[in-house]
Amino acid sequence: MPERPLFIRNVEGSRVYYDVLSSKRSFYYTVDMLDLLATGCDCDNHVKGHKHCNHMTDAESAEAAFQQTQHNLSELPVSDEVKRHEAPLNGTRAFSLLR
Ligand SMILES: [Zn+2]
Numbered sequence: 507m508p509e510r511p512l513f514i515r516n517v518e519g520s521r522v523y524y525d526v527l528s529s530k531r532s533f534y535y536t537v538d539m540l541d542l543l544a545t546g547c548d549c550d551n552h553v554k555g556h557k558h559c560n561h562m563t564d565a566e567s568a569e570a571a572f573q574q575t576q577h578n579l580s581e582l583p584v585s586d587e588v589k590r591h592e593a594p595l596n597g598t599r600a601f602s603l604l605r
Contacts, residue, residue, distance in 0.1 A: 513568045524565040537565040542573065 514525040514534070525534035526547075538546045544562035546552065551559040 513565065515568070515572060522569070524561075524568060526561040526564055529560075535561045537561050539565060539569055542566060542569055 510527055510531060512527045516523050516525065522539040524537045524539060524544075526537050527534055528549075535547050535549045537544050544558075544565045547559050547561045547565075549559055549561055551557045552562065
């Protein structure tokens with residue numbers, strides 16, 4: 507049986523999200539990222555329990571490591587061009603957990 511990667515980083519336009527392997531290794535949760543912050547996960551702990559779940563923590567570490575790697579790959583300053591046309595953030599679903 508092939509080993510599944512623990513994380514898969516996905517980029518769609520300005521959206522970055524991670525597929526994070528579940529602890530049972532049978533499927534992936536989707537964790538939405540806003541830069542280094544995880545804004546949501548589709549597991550029950552987050553959706554029903556409004557917890558900052560392990561998947562979100564894991565995705566945040568993975569994104570931090572990824573950005574560190576990118577930084578190390580190139581000493582060139584990152585162009586602001588990357589930021590043009592930022593799509594609107596997806597609305598109100600983030601941070602209902604803060605209360
Ligand atoms: Zn989760």
